[in-house]
Amino acid sequence: MMRPALSLALALALALNVQSAAAQSAPSPAAQLAAEIKAHAAVMPLLEELCDDIGPRLTGSAGLHRAQDWAMRKLAGYGATNVHLEAYDLGRPWHRGRASARLLNASGMPLDVVQKAWTEGTRGPVRGEVAVLDAKTLDQMQAALPSLRGKIVLVLAAPRPGPEEQNDLPRFRAALDRAWLDAQPAALLLVAAKAAGLRDMWGGPTARVHRNEAIITREHAAVLQRLIARGQVPKVELAMDGGFGPAPVQAHNVVADLPGTDPTAGMVILGAHLDSWDLGPGATDNGSGVVAVLEAMRALHAVGLKPQRTVRVVLFSGEEQGLLGSKAYAAAHRAELDDVQAVLVQDAGAGRIMGFPDMKVEAWFVALTSALAPAQSLGPLDVTYAVSKGSDHETFFKLGIPAFAPMQDPRDYPTHTQHTQADTIDHVSAADLVQAAQVMAVLAWQLAHGPRLPHVAHVPSGTTGT
Template identity: 35%
Template sequence: MTLRKNHHWQKSSKRIGGVRKFMAAAPLVLFAVPAAGQQTDDMNRVIDQGLQHSQVMQVAQYLTDSIGARMTNSPQMRRAEAWTQWQFRTWGLKNVRKDGFPFGRGWSIQWSSVRMATPRVIQLTAMPIAWTPGTNGWVTAPIVVAPMKHERDFEAWRGKLAGKVVLVSLPNDGDEPGDAPFKRLTDEEIHKLDRYHQSEYDPAGIERQSKRFAFRAKRDAFLKSERAVAWARMSYRDGKLLSGEGYTYGVGETPALPGIEIAAEDYRRLARLAKTGPAPVLQFNCNVKFDDSDVNAYNILADIPGTDARAGYVMAGAHLDSWVAGDGAADNGAGTVVVMEAARILSSLGLKPRRTIRFALWAGEEQGLLGSLAYIEKYLATRMPPSGKPLTGEDAFLRWPYTFPIKPLPGYKDLVAYFNIDNGSGKIRGIHAEGNVAATSLLRDWLQPFAGMGANTVVSSPTDGTDHVFMQAIGIPAYQFIQDPLDYGTRVHHSGVDTFDHLKAEDLRQAAVVLAGLLLESANSEKALPHMPIPTQRPVTNPFKYEDPKDD
């Protein structure tokens, strides 16, 4: 799977040298605190190390301010891969390595500028969309507002797009929030999560979503054939927030035309001007760079070895990759530094757990949980579609959980617990049992020492959209934490304000202590969390449902 491993490692070694030199000038991240006497209870030592000697914010500051946004296979992600390995080794972890899987092209923004030139000059809040090509210099062109969601929309715009910047989103009237953007969960809100959810299997819905993904390539081909010069979409949130999300990372999938995301307020202004008078003219320059020197992405893995090789291992993970509108601080620099700090805490105490404790920093999460899926297929279980061809990209995200049969690999039973953290900077309030009712009492026992820190609830409900999902889909006891939302969903998630300033030090210290404690409990416990049954092919949940043709 590591197609160009040797070439890439030579380049990474040079970067490690640069990081080593820098970090020597920043000793806060490096020095280890002597462990307390062995007569002290191990859990008290974890709490003391994590709260009184924390290094979580120093690590977060370097990751976000110095390295910055980490889109998979970008130059910044390569720096993060090298630095996190070096940091794990500095803290004394063992078997530190990068674990590769096929991904696609590297892409980064060198710089960009977008302005309205007529009817007056305004600098717009806008950015290139990930993995779209650059402009090769300044481009000046009028806009046309041509919303397109389906192939049937193409005919209305045939012959009208040549030389234009095509605004493909339908303008709306705004989405000013009705609630405060920053909040913490109340006990009542947490307890409402304790509801068992029956999952659904809707193959028609999966097909609809697959068609939506495929539509992007068809729209790009249409715009190219009509000789448009670029396309633009409206940001999905107000407040001048951008995300720049894009998914055409595969080799051979790069669009023909530059794509630009424009802040909602600026986009609506352009649309109003186009509606009431001559279409505005844009001037823009998108200077982006592709890197095809290594098409593999890399998960970062590190271990604290256990004393009983037959007891298996427990694992904690967060995704290291991010989008590039901001610095990837809350999503998911926060989870990354909590996992790293938990590793530092446990390693610094010189503990000898019964089970190995493994730490994972995933790549490709933002493109469909690709890094954790690659780990599963390499070490835990495989699922092969009827076509016999492995699922890739967004099709893997959509179809992998519903592909049968599941074939456990020899390492399937070795992983006895996985804990994932990926909900921003808020403190841990509890854990989702993901419908594993047999695990709830043990999870409650393990959380009990942290009740005074606010982490004391186990709820039945599942969560989705992050790296524990595919482990759950093969029956592994894999869990995501309940966290205070803060301003994660309202303005930080994937946006340009996802910076260090939105990280909360007290919350991150608490989260690292809780995670380290749960890992220690699960690594030493005589009892193991029960696996769920390995799923098998299931019938459609609602065989009587009629599909709405408007959804196509």
């Protein structure tokens, strides 16, 4: 018979061995998050609610307000705390109306146009001959001014600042504004950036001169150019009745937290922009990013993980009008920006995540490489020596804060869906969206632990867009 003391010691040893083996076989937090999202993500139904039920989400519109209410309900249901809106001044909101154009001579065909956002309507039909502006410098534009007065101007190229003018951009912009005022065109026709009959959109409340501006498809702009090349001056009738609201309004960001276990450890911001252009429902720009962020927050709560640092979700507005929401957030939270560990913003379409630029900061390269290691089974995921710009992470990067936006499989995002009427759910892959949510969740968790990332005093330059 075994002595009681020996029997107890053996039992304890066996129990410890069992616990140790169980601990070694238990999945890591990163693996738990990836598995939870793979098994239970409802990303496509979420995207359908956002894009098919709510639809376009122009900043300052009722559609964006509905989307923000929807997002806050989802975040609260996913266990987020401190779910709220944060306001900033937008200026006068803008609404779209009808837009039409047609040739008054030649074939008399209708022309495919849309009104540029944050521009004045025509207040009835405007008629005029078409003149072409192809001016790459202010001097070239000044020379063309006499030929533009009273014309409907097809803008093939407008002046951009040269190397010397870059040193005093306010002066260049003021000179350009004066040139347009001196030109006194009846209206402008800007050419869409994408082909295949796709309409395009841009503009915002920071424009200094609000003119009658339409965006014409590339194919119909080519019709006008061919007529001019053959010596026939096109005559066009243009009508647009979009315009501005009567008074300035506020826009909002959605903010929600998954509190960290250490209130002194800072936070990781997980973001996307909830606003969209209004020609389509904004599925790839940026409904897919919003859904990935919501799913990452859901998974963190569902698995029951408690991050050391707070994970804060921010769904920005005004991104399409010049990063207005992220700039407002940074200004309002200036006192706590030193506590931000990193900012992750997804906004490069709906393709699978392929990696991240390190923003040309060596210490950030090391941290990103380490943080992405547990997600490599979802990859491959590269960390590249590059600076990405063009979305809300840029606001934080310019302040020296570690801020990253994923590189994603472009699919047809840059050529087809971005800012067009074709930005619909049909261009979203469910498998890619699940993978993006997995990567964002794992990376947010990893950065919510471990060493602090340094902020930098001078940010590197770069040209990569998102």
